[in-house]
Amino acid sequence: MSLQKILPKNKSEIRILVIQQKMIGDVLICSLICKNLKLWNPDVKIDFVANRHTLDVIRNNPNINNIIIFEDNFKKDKWGLLKFLNHFRKKRYDYVIDAYGKLESVLICLFTSARYKIGYKKIYSSFVYNQSIERKKTLEDELQLSIKNRLQLLEPIMGDFPKNSEVEIHLTQEEIINSREHLDYVLGKGNKAIMVSALGSSENKTYPFEYMAQLMDTAHQITKLPFILNYRPDQNGQINKLIECLHPSTQKAVVKSLTPNSLRDYMATAYHCIAVVGNEGGAINIAKVLKKPTFAIFSPLIDPSGWHSETRKKHMAVYLKEFYPQAIDYSQHKKISKNPSKVEELYKLLKPKLFKKQWIDFLNKLVSD
Numbered sequence: 001m002s003l004q005k006i007l008p009k010n011k012s013e014i015r016i017l018v019i020q021q022k023m024i025g026d027v028l029i030c031s032l033i034c035k036n037l038k039l040w041n042p043d044v045k046i047d048f049v050a051n052r053h054t055l056d057v058i059r060n061n062p063n064i065n066n067i068i069i070f071e072d073n074f075k076k077d078k079w080g081l082l083k084f085l086n087h088f089r090k091k092r093y094d095y096v097i098d099a100y101g102k103l104e105s106v107l108i109c110l111f112t113s114a115r116y117k118i119g120y121k122k123i124y125s126s127f128v129y130n131q132s133i134e135r136k137k138t139l140e141d142e143l144q145l146s147i148k149n150r151l152q153l154l155e156p157i158m159g160d161f162p163k164n165s166e167v168e169i170h171l172t173q174e175e176i177i178n179s180r181e182h183l184d185y186v187l188g189k190g191n192k193a194i195m196v197s198a199l200g201s202s203e204n205k206t207y208p209f210e211y212m213a214q215l216m217d218t219a220h221q222i223t224k225l226p227f228i229l230n231y232r233p234d235q236n237g238q239i240n241k242l243i244e245c246l247h248p249s250t251q252k253a254v255v256k257s258l259t260p261n262s263l264r265d266y267m268a269t270a271y272h273c274i275a276v277v278g279n280e281g282g283a284i285n286i287a288k289v290l291k292k293p294t295f296a297i298f299s300p301l302i303d304p305s306g307w308h309s310e311t312r313k314k315h316m317a318v319y320l321k322e323f324y325p326q327a328i329d330y331s332q333h334k335k336i337s338k339n340p341s342k343v344e345e346l347y348k349l350l351k352p353k354l355f356k357k358q359w360i361d362f363l364n365k366l367v368s369d
Helices: 024-040 052-057 078-089 103-111 145-152 173-187 209-223 233-244 248-253 263-272 282-289 330-337 340-349 352-368
Strands: 015-019 045-051 066-070 092-098 113-120 131-133 194-197 227-230 275-279 294-297 315-318
Touching (some): 024 282, 194 209, 194 282, 209 227, 209 352, 263 282, 275 282, 330 340
Parallel strands (some): 015 045, 113 131, 194 275, 275 294
């Protein structure tokens, strides 16, 4: 029986728990689940479980009634984790949607009283979920799989009700104005900059510095625009190594005083940038939501079909398999990721000259618009 046929008599009584603890890009895209549930029934009450460091991408989101924080230290603090899980024994939900599907979220499902539990089909799924959803693994249209698969989780509840695939970020007017004033003070009134996602979330997702420097040198030659580098304070040493690889004139174009100091600051700064380029990840996904042109460089280990829908000269991406189809089997990414020298070897194959034309076309489009 379809779950949407079994609802409380008063639809305003429906309570739903959505679980997507990390990463930043995943949490952001998972907010689509909440948006669509509210479109289906504005009165539904939604709780959202996420890790603390991801919260900025769902802050001020009107489609989430309550955010429940899963602390990073719960992996080591077993007593803290148990107290957290016991918190859910007291809660009553009509549905739990587990978009994360890892041990911690499965435990939350097991501890939570709910009539229906929905998650992705896995070996253990029949023991945890009432409805197990088979992930799509190949593109059927232009909608990236990370969005399509999350929208699938809604089908047992919403059925054929139309679904919206436009992700949203909710910046305040104050954040937007303050960021623009800061850029005006440093760059001059109304002047633009290019945001560079200079480091990935790990070494396995970071394009070699000598290659990134070549791209930045070309970008500066064509656009003459300044660069804002997105990185954490503890990554300053790595950023200095990247800057050392740049041509002296490009080095002068790097504006360190505008480096974002938080995720919200990054979003507000990116809002005013002409484009966001560099390592694929949360920064690029945020820029897409902010409707900024993006150029993403995928790790050799990541299948781009999950995270990229190309819009020519607007949202572009490059990845190793495009140029060397036999170089890697994506199903082996976990095994390969444990071999840093192999990852480095694969990254070295993705030379800037392979996508020089795409890069220049993208840059020319920026300065011509």
